[in-house]
Amino acid sequence: MTPDTTEGLRAIVADPAGAVIGLDFDGTLSPIVPDPAAARIHPDGPGVLARLGDLVGAVVIVTGRPAAVAVEYGSLAEVPGLVVLGHYGLERWEAGRLSAPPVHPGLARVRDALVPLVAGFDGARIEDKERAVAVHTRQSADPQLALDALREPVATLAAEAGLAVEPGKFVLELRPPGMDKGVALSAFLRERQARSVLFAGDDLGDLAAFAAVRASGLPGVTVFSGSSEIVVEADIVVNGPDGVMGLLRSIADSIGA
Template sequence: MSRQKSPPKPIDERLPEIRTTLERAAGMLVCLDFDGTLAPIVEDPDAAAPTQPNREAVAALARTAGVTTAVVSGRALADVRERIDGPTVYAGNHGLELARGGSIAVHPVARKRADRIQRVCSVIETVLESVPNCRVENKRLTGTVHVRTVSKSAEPIVRRVTRDIVDRFGGDDLEISSGKRILEIGPNVPWGKGNAVELIAADEPPRTAVVYVGDDVTDESAFRAVEPDGIGIRVGGDEPSSASCRVESPAEVESALSWFASTGAKLIAHPAPTGAARAEPTRPAGR
């Protein structure tokens, strides 16, 4: 059963539960969102890059025995693969594209509706051309309308026009979801990041502990997929979430990943005896 939404606790307060989860595990799968998690949110999406500490932390995790790493992003698969090296698995377009085991799988319905996504993105871009700083990103299988740099007065217009065009040209085949000052346009299929995480986890050995780190509304399905047996970590404030714990920013993500690569991996390899005292030499969020 998935964990009900409630304010996630700071990760330091969840260390005993995290330790218990890892001590019971035979391996670890760490799945990571990109924007707002490994990379700070920036006004220009093309300028997004993981922080150097996060880049190094992901590389360290990828080298750790018993640990599999994956990036699960709303960006197109080719885009996110260029931005971060090291993970074994990549999922793009909210899981509609999945690169694993040397092959790439694309959701069949998303593939069929790609032309419609491109047409809708083109129409929106034309209609909103006069709105300063409004950007429409065509990711082939999905599209994103960015309103982060749009004026407050123009934002309702952008949202209304986008919805009207998707309704007119997409019908029941396309849907809109909201994120952090973005509108996501995608195929109307029951598929998201959580489904991708479940597919990735199915390739892992039994008793693998699954960790998911993300910051946005689209990450909630992944939190639901891993909780309560795994570990969901929300990046940001204490708004209700299906994640059980949180860190405040991408800067704190590095501390958490470093903890999983060192202390966490050792707990899997050498679980502490029941009732034994447990030292806390390193804390994941550096608080």
């Protein structure tokens, strides 16, 4: 590890009350699966996060999913002090309460227009997240070919509806502009007056959060839990949710020692 990475981990362990542990959900806490509705947290996840929640200043999940869905799929309702920022930060779940702005009016337009657009690509499917709509090509015969072919027409449709496109691994998500994981994480760090931060993620949407860690000026650590499908710069690389659980458990052990 680099000296900065070591400093970040030491700061978390030495002053856990000032630490924010930020985490993506899919690919980080939950394995990637063909059907997003079938995703569930790693079996050790609820216990590890509950332990961390008792030790650090805050545990926050920043996800593209609806916040309540992440809580349900993660069995996270009992994690002490947990905050879930859903839809890249548009929604906030905390202590059983959900707050969110009105649904963007452009989403109704793209819901109708995407159906015939995606119908021409065998295996491509639409996921309606209420405050966002995602097009998945992972189950196509050639996922990358389908994704590349859909990229331009989806971008055109999003622009006409006043929406942004968030690309990921075999997914294009249409969502309201002006918010991303970096904006959400930065605001949360200020809110909690964080003195150190760790963020773990696995996909392109997490790069903004990685940048926010670096821009925060705090002792910080970025953790990549993804696959070789994308290449990113991160302080620590782990093997999917198994690796994330191992790292978080090690941090908790060091704090509790």
